[in-house]
Amino acid sequence: MSLHALFPKLSLPLRGLQLLRSRTLTAPNRPYGAVAQARSVLETELESIRVAGTWKGERVITSKQGAHISVDGSSADILNFCANNYLGLSSHPEVIQAGIEALQKYGAGLSSVRFICGTQDLHKKLEQKLAQFHEREDCILYASCFDANAGLFEVLLGPEDAVLSDELNHASIIDGIRLCRAKRLRYKHMDLNDLEDKLKESQSSRLRLVVTDGVFSMDGDVAPLVGICDLAEQYGALVFIDECHATGFLGIRGRGTDELLGVMDRVHIVNSTLGKALGGAAGGYTVGPKPLIDLLRQRSRPYLFSNSLPPPVVGSATRAVELLLASNEIAQSMAAKTMRFRNGMTQAGFTIAGAAHPICPVMLGDARLASLMADDMLKLGVYVIGFSYPVVPKGKARIRVQISAAHTDSDIDRTVDAFIQTGRKHGVIS
Numbered sequence: 568m569s570l571h572a573l574f575p576k577l578s579l580p581l582r583g584l585q586l587l588r589s590r591t592l593t594a595p596n597r598p599y600g601a602v603a604q605a606r607s608v609l610e611t612e613l614e615s616i617r618v619a620g621t622w623k624g625e626r627v628i629t630s631k632q633g634a635h636i637s638v639d640g641s642s643a644d645i646l647n648f649c650a651n652n653y654l655g656l657s658s659h660p661e662v663i664q665a666g667i668e669a670l671q672k673y674g675a676g677l678s679s680v681r682f683i684c685g686t687q688d689l690h691k692k693l694e695q696k697l698a699q700f701h702e703r704e705d706c707i708l709y710a711s712c713f714d715a716n717a718g719l720f721e722v723l724l725g726p727e728d729a730v731l732s733d734e735l736n737h738a739s740i741i742d743g744i745r746l747c748r749a750k751r752l753r754y755k756h757m758d759l760n761d762l763e764d765k766l767k768e769s770q771s772s773r774l775r776l777v778v779t780d781g782v783f784s785m786d787g788d789v790a791p792l793v794g795i796c797d798l799a800e801q802y803g804a805l806v807f808i809d810e811c812h813a814t815g816f817l818g819i820r821g822r823g824t825d826e827l828l829g830v831m832d833r834v835h836i837v838n839s840t841l842g843k844a845l846g847g848a849a850g851g852y853t854v855g856p857k858p859l860i861d862l863l864r865q866r867s868r869p870y871l872f873s874n875s876l877p878p879p880v881v882g883s884a885t886r887a888v889e890l891l892l893a894s895n896e897i898a899q900s901m902a903a904k905t906m907r908f909r910n911g912m913t914q915a916g917f918t919i920a921g922a923a924h925p926i927c928p929v930m931l932g933d934a935r936l937a938s939l940m941a942d943d944m945l946k947l948g949v950y951v952i953g954f955s956y957p958v959v960p961k962g963k964a965r966i967r968v969q970i971s972a973a974h975t976d977s978d979i980d981r982t983v984d985a986f987i988q989t990g991r992k993h994g995v996i997s
Contacts, residue, residue, distance in 0.1 A: 620935035621955045626945075632657040632847060634973040638950060647950045648968050648982050650847075653816050653925055654897050655973025656887045657847035666848075669882025677875040681708075682864070685875035693885045694852070700888055701822060701837055703854035707863050708881075710873045712811050712840035712851030716743040718867035719807075719838065719853060720776075724749035729772035731765045731804070733757065733779045733790070740778060740809055749776075756783075759794045766802040775804035776836075781824030782812040785959050785967065786928055787921025789817075789824055796833040807836040811851075812926060815844030816972075821891050821898030841880070846887035848880040897972050901925055904979060905970045911983040916996035925970040928954075929986065930963070931995065937964040940989050947985040 616622050627639035634655065636647045656662050669689060679685035694706040709715040716739040724730055728749040732740065735756045744751055752769055755761040762777065769775055777799050779790045790808065799806045810823040818826030821844075825834045836859065841850035853863060863870060891898065905925050912919050912929065920928040931937045937953030944951050944966075955964040970979070990996040 619956075620938060621957075622938075626950070634971055634975075634978055636950065638945070641945070643948050645945070645948055645950050646974075646978055646982055648970070648974075649951045650969060650971065651812070651843035652847050652971050652973065653844040653901065653969070654821075654887075654891075655971050656844065656890070656897075659846075659887070659890075661890065662846050662883045662886050665886035666879040666883035670879040673878035673882075675879070676877045679875060680871060680873060681875050682871065687875075687878065687881075689878060689881050689885065690875060693881050693888070696885060696888045696892065697852055698854055700892060701839075701854045702831055703837065704857040705860035706852050706854045707860050707867070707870060708876055709851045709853070709869055710876065711842065711849060712809070712838055713739040713742075714869035714873060715838045715851040715853050716740050716809065717746065718743070718863065718869040719836070720744050720747035720749070720778075721868075722863055722866045723747075723859065724774060724776060726750075727772060728774040728776070729769035731762060731769065731775065731777045733783075735783055735785075736778060736780055737784060737809060737811070740780070744778070757788065757791055759791060759798060762795065763798050763802075766798060766804060770802065775802070776807055777804050778807045779809070780812070781808040781810045782817070782924060782926070784812050784926065785954065785965075787812075787924035787926030789813075789827070789922075789924065792824060792828045792830045792834065796830045800833070805835045806833065807838070808834055810837055810839040811843055812924075814839040815887075815891055816898045816901045816925070819899075820895045841884040841887075844887075845891075846880075846883045848883050850876045850880055850884060900972045901970065904972070904974055904976075907976060908968065908970055908979050908983065911980065912986060915983065915987050915990070917986065917990060920965070927968040927970065928965040929968060930965045932962055932964055934964040936993060936995070937966055940993055940995070941966055943989045943992065944985055947988065949982050949985045 628636050629639050630637035632650060632652055634647060636645050638645050673687055673689060677685040690708060694708055698704065698706040709718065720730060720743045724747045726748045729752060730744055730749045731752045731754055732744055733756055734753050750769060750772060752765040754765045777795055779795060782789055796806055808824060813823040815821045817823050820826060825831045836853065836855040838853050841848060905923060908927055909919050918930040920930055934955035937955055941951050941953040951966050951968055953964060954967050
């Protein structure tokens with residue numbers, strides 16, 4: 568007796584399954600309708616990026632990070648002028664050795680989040696040293712500064728609060744603010760008058776937090792922290808800064824923008840990264856008042872639901888911070904190198920955005936031009952990258968050059984000469 572006879576109510580579903588199975592067997596390579604549609608949409612979007620000249624390729628490096636690198640497809644020694652390796656610590660022998668020792672002693676990873684079984688003594692040691700470095704009460708580590716920014720605002724701010732954010736803040740700040748329920752007010756870039764208007768507008772809020780990058784990564788311009796702190800104190804607001812492009816090398820001891828401008832005791836919360844000047848591996852953190860850090864450990868979702876930083880990363884970063892706590896010599900070497908590049912490029916006729924920061928954007932305007940010039944620079948042995956929309960506004964394409972303490976004067980002069988040669992080829996300078 569058949570199944571259909573025994574279970575007549577199942578006959579239609581069974582026939583449906585048989586039909587589905589038959590179709591699957593007879594047309595195994597036929598794309599599912601929704602997948603085919605999605606593929607078409609994605610390919611159309613990708614083609615629009617290529618046509619616009621804003622496609623971001625990935626060159627392959629076959630060596631350690633440093634001022635001199637090897638690049639797949641090139642046999643020459645390549646100068647790297649686009650890394651966030653501001654202090655040259657990514658390949659510092661003591662930083663590497665500290666990572667090796669941490670790997671041998673503590674293993675490759677924790678296979679856990681911090682609050683379950685993912686906190687080792689080396690995590691607590693790094694948090695203590697970062698709090699000491701920034702002269703704040705406490706510190707909490709994250710997998711990245713993107714996570715630190717994603718995890719802060721929704722914990723600190725509620726519907727009765729307000730957040731006032733510079734319009735050119737980093738994408739991670741923007742995304743973090745979107746996650747919170749506070750009233751959101753955006754003020755014009757580094758415009759203190761507009762910030763004051765927004766502070767007046769939000770006076771009924773319980774807490775108000777002024778949020779800014781310490782240094783804006785695309786232009787290398789420094790936030791007017793003195794004026795921001797003056798207004799915050801006048802209107803009873805807190806101040807937050809993201810210091811990813813300042814920690815380790817701005818200020819006389821490399822503490823960052825707040826030290827540079829003399830407001831360390833007036834900025835309340837600092838987020839920064841281990842992935843740039845402090846060894847360059849990975850990781851981010853928040854430093855600030857201990858009650859805030861304690862609350863972040865209880866409620867910050869990126870902290871609670873992400874694996875602990877791997878021991879080798881923590882070991883390397885700890886040694887990088889120790890080097891900076893012991894001496895400001897590396898940080899102090901940055902100013903002269905930065906001005907050597909800026910002056911050479913300006914004298915040659917290029918427009919360099921920002922002022923006195925190792926981020927030196929060579930402004931070109933056109934996305935295709937920025938990409939072509941970057942390719943030609945590589946042929947001359949200098950690794951730089953063109954930046955265009957959506958990373959920067961339309962019409963503001965540039966090649967972002969970044970100076971490192973590891974660069975020599977000869978490296979800088981060679982790069983300026985390559986820019987002059989390439990700029991003349993493309994009609995940027997005469």
